[in-house]
Amino acid sequence: MRTLVKNGQLLVDNKLVSQDVLIENGIVSSILMPGQDVAADETIDAAGKFVSPGLVDVHVHYREPGYTEKETIRTGTLAAAHGGYTTVCAMPNLNPTPDTVEHLTDQIKLNDEKAVVKVLQYATITENREGDKLVDFAALKNAGAFAFSNDGSGIQTSETMYKAMQEAAKLEMAVVAHVEDSSLSAGGALAETAAERIGVKPIPWVSETAQVARDLMLAESAGAHYHVCHVSSKHTVEIIRAAKRHGINVTCEVTPHHLLLTEDDIVEDNSLFKMNPPLRSEEDRQALVDGLLDGTIDMIATDHAPHTPDEKNKPISKAPFGITGSETAFSMLYTKYVKTGIFTLEQLVGWLAKKPARVFNIKGAGEISVGSPADLAVFNLDDASSIKEIEFESKGKNSPFVGEKVYGQTELTMVDGQVVYQK
Missing domain, CATH: 2.30.40.10 (Urease, subunit C, domain 1)
Known part of the structure; x- marks a missing residue:
């Protein structure tokens, strides 16, 4: 053909x-x-x-099995295709979680049967994506795991994260971290200023940055590839920048919504603006842009997180975290950043396609070239x-x-x- x-x-x-x-x-x-x-x-x-290389998204949630009222593999990958994505990496907050060879094998088979784009599957770091009992890293790598993540939950115990990084480093696999110290953020919904305005508990920036600081030292000692999900704070950008200069093997991503919105956009109790990490200040947003431009932030990933209308129609204090992103990422970023001359088209395609493929060694992705x-x-x-x-x-x-x-x-x-x- x-x-x-x-x-x-x-x-x-x-x-x-x-x-x-x-x-x-x-x-x-x-x-x-x-x-x-x-x-x-x-x-x-x-x-x-x-005509662009197919986009590559290293952070999506497809909810199947376990939560198909929110999304299925088919609807999620159709959304990815609608947004120009051809390779996506699916997070493991599912039921059952891909925390054993059997569960991961079943999940990969399900992805292959139902997806319309290429799906690479994360395995968890700990059993059932909770607690401190580590999974069998080597067995899960051999079963086809893309990388290891407990996305949605920060690893609270330093020893657990350190041992996970040591295991991943032996296998030359990435530990992909949702960074959040729950002792600082528990019950929170928005960043500090918006939380005070709306009347909910805050998620302070230090809950993100403190855990990143811990993990950077652990990654240096373990010799692991440590990837930070959805960076939101200027303080986090600063310490990742310093860590890269120091030679620590750290990469990170930013979401379109953290580039496009701030907590100033939350003018009423509207759960469409509730995500974790939360939208922060204009100063934080500018630091994220600067981080992309100077190479501190490696890529843009959507954190596509679908929920039902009933769930998102609840007040901010009760609604789940997350917004969808697959279908709006390219057009919103092109319009707000390339059309305005802040980014070039080449930079945007780099962050949405070429760089994620390169960082995670996704062969054949992120380029249009003879033989690919x-x-x-x-x-x-x-x-x-x-x-x-x-x-x-x-x-x-x-x-x-x-x-x-x-x-x-x-x-x-x-x-x-x-x-x-x-x-």
Whole structure:
């Protein structure tokens, strides 16, 4: 099967260049100048559109098994495809959790059966993603674990995290951490200023930064690759920057919502703005932008976290944490940051595709090159449209970005040369 994606604009040395992409049996076989006479079984006209490497998201929640009223593997991966993502890494807060070889094997089989994009599966750090009893790291690696995480819960005991890092380091695997000292944040819902305004308990910045500081020292001693999820505080950015200069093997991510919103946007009791870590100050948001630009922050990951409308219609004090992100990330970031000249398109694609693939050694992802899998997305950079809830593929509609006018909506997404989303 030969497919030609013609007349599209590919990113070459930070410039959009007209090129055609020939795909044979799911692999990019040639990148051609437009107008060359090429025989193909199928032709896709991407005239004037941006043909991007498929995006890579190292942080999504798909809720199946256990919580399918919120999301399923199919709806979650359809949402990813709608957002231009072709590879995603699924967190382990499921029921049962992928904490044994049997559970992980069953989860990977379920992902393979139901997903429309490529899903890499996290295993947990501790049994059932709680307490201090470590999983069998070597067995889970051999069973196909992508990395190890207790996302949603910080590891509270230093000894547990240290031993986990030692085990992961032996296997050259990453420990991917939700960083939160629950003794400082228990019962909290928002950052300090917003919490006082709305009348709920706060989640102070130190609950994040203190645990990162601890973990950085543990990672240095263990020789582990330590990856920090959803950095939100300027203080966390500062200590990760210092740790990188010191040679500690630390990487980190930031979410679109922490780049796009602050606690000043929470003007009423609206649970669409409740996420963990919480939205913080404008000074924190600017520090996150600076951290991306200077290389302290390595990538952007959505933390796509769908919930039911009934759950998110509760007051902030009672609603679950999290917002959806797969379907709005590229268009919102392109509109607010690339169109305004703060980021280049090349930088944005780097943080959303190339860098996560490189950091986590996801072979064949994050690039369009001869011999690589034909995982790509086609974006319309020129025409404005509105984000509409009715167009979401995710079961979760919990996004504060509905109604936003954006550029960069997805026209088409391909995985291994097969169309998995088309507008």
